[in-house]
Amino acid sequence: MHAQGGPADELALGHADGLAGGFEAHRDRLRAVAHRMLGSFSEAEDAVQEAWLRLARGGTDDVENLGGWLTTVVSRICLDMLRSRASRREELTGHQVPDENRDPDGSGDPEQEALLVESVGRALLVVLDRLGPAERVAFVLHDMFAVPFDEIAPIVDRSPATTKKLASRARHKVRSATPALPGGELARQRRVVEAFLTASRNGDIDGVLAVLAPDVVRRADRSAVPPDRPAEIRGARAVAEEIASFGRNSRFAEPALVGGAVGIVVAPQGRLRLALAVTVVGERITAYELIADLARLHRLDLAVLDDVTAA
The missing domain is CATH 3.10.450.50 (Nuclear Transport Factor 2; Chain: A,)
Structure with a gap:
């Protein structure tokens, strides 16, 4: 016969359920942040899943604001992924850059793509893809999700003032402050x-x-x-x-x-x-x-x- 679970097991199970519930309450926002930072559903889902694994390993004992903590974790994961992507592109300069997120006919998942385009815009995704990793993270967090610069600064390893300049520079590139025509x-x-x-x-x-x-x-x-x-x-x-x-x-x-x-x-x-x-x-x-x-x-x-x- 199998031994019955005791109070400690029940407590651990309840704790796990509580973690999962807390995470699920923030999943949609985390997915939205990652989508805009990475421009890829598959990579965004990977980033969100990695955030869950880190939460499950570390718990929430020292976390006062779970939503803010998870946004920070996902943003750091996305920043690392953007830096890795930029490094690959530099290595492939002069060659056709492979797109890991596109299936052979170029269409991807029509339903997922439609959701991304509706929420972000195809042209914006194209221009965001031209920003440096830190610029993109600063712009997305501040301009799209209203995260204060003093909370973004530790993520990009800059001072709040420098982080504000990063976002301003990104905004200028995205919106083109000097169009050629009125x-x-x-x-x-x-x-x-x-x-x-x-x-x-x-x-x-x-x-x-x-x-x-x-x-x-x-x-x-x-x-x-x-x-x-x-x-x-x-x-x-x-x-x-x-x-x-x-x-x-x-x-x-x-x-x-x-x-x-x-x-x-x-x-x-x-x-x-x-x-x-x-x-x-x-x-x-x-x-x-x-x-x-x-x-x-x-x-x-x-x-x-x-x-x-x-x-």
């Missing part, structure tokens, strides 16, 4: 680009033609188009017919500031794969360029379109 012009361009994207997503050739100039030019670097496609196409009908094949990718597309003007980023799972530098004259697109070369993408000046520009 707000009214950006708003007009955005309307045209969004109409173009909507028609592309719906496979609406007539809708695409409505926003293309008759003599529109589509240019592309060799990395952006299949070998059997020309690097340049002229004329609205030829360009619109090609866009029928772009429709699949357009579901991963979102307007963004590209070189200070309204363009498009195509970013499955928030990872930049293609950028479109768009030229808008009046209410028509007169030209656009497809950019997929890694070196060119890295050099592009990208930023998020503020909501005010859509007014």
